[in-house]
Amino acid sequence: DLTAAEYDQLLTWLGGPTRSLALLYKSVRDGYSFGDMLAKVESASGLAFVVRKDQYLHGCFVGDRLQLPTKAAAPTKFADAAAQVAPPEYREYDCPVWLFSLSGHFDKPTKIPLPPHVQGIRVASREGGVPLWWGKAKISVTHDEYIHFGWDDPKQSENLQSMLHFIPKDDTPPAYRGEVDEDGDAVLGGTLHFMADSLEILHVT
Template identity: 30%
Template structure:
């Protein structure tokens, strides 16, 4: 799905090993690119996102980068690539002591695909833990065969707002 010849994954960050602090996550990822985020929401729903570039500093603000989502379990009967329209292929990263506005009452530390995934989201926010998340996908962007919850839009997690059991971030390079 990633279109990298002979892909070799290297674990950079694991919330189980490294804790849920945003600064720690950013330090562990560093300037690596080709990032595969794997999110274990619960026992039935697992998903990921592949970000083709780096997690850039907040000085760069929101920036364009190739990306897509992957439903691993729960939302589809099999592992399914969820392509993201080019117009939504943006990532936003806040500084260690900053946040990104989600709504008038909520803030987060990072957003992928113009809000399809929020990391460290809280109200009033941001949350102290990167596992505090919000995930959704517009109905029209979901591939055929979606089995998950639909309320105008869908989610690859079991619910829209959730605390993940675990997050892992791998760098995927050509081996």
């Protein structure tokens, strides 16, 4: 759970004391799968994903709801049935996104703004996965694929705590003191791929 100071810091980044945070999903309480999470988050919009791994506490804010792919139209006698019945594997859309570190990467809690052109998200269908530069995931945050939940290779993992997360060095604040990979990119979980200790999703109102 977040400490009072960590909770207050998130609220400060989100607009201050006029805002509030409600815990919708906690992996160690509600289950680790994509379906477990969707049952708790439902259509809530404005979501803070908080990831804990060892001494690291970090995450992202997504300023929209999780939009799953819409089902394809039913087949007609004039079209190929197989082509119309198969639903899209994922949905991609623009929305406000920024990252944050509450501990383990900087000398103090730090909000990490992102360029407008990378702000967006891809959400898989219940059965599918989001194809990435390496492997697949259930949720991929930013159009440039910075943070992935339910990641594995070659096929996505149903465990959302299986993650792949990095920030390109050009988007990493100069005060960063955490681990980096061989390319100098920040790896906020200590390594590029990691199994988180917990994942929480909070609704911002």
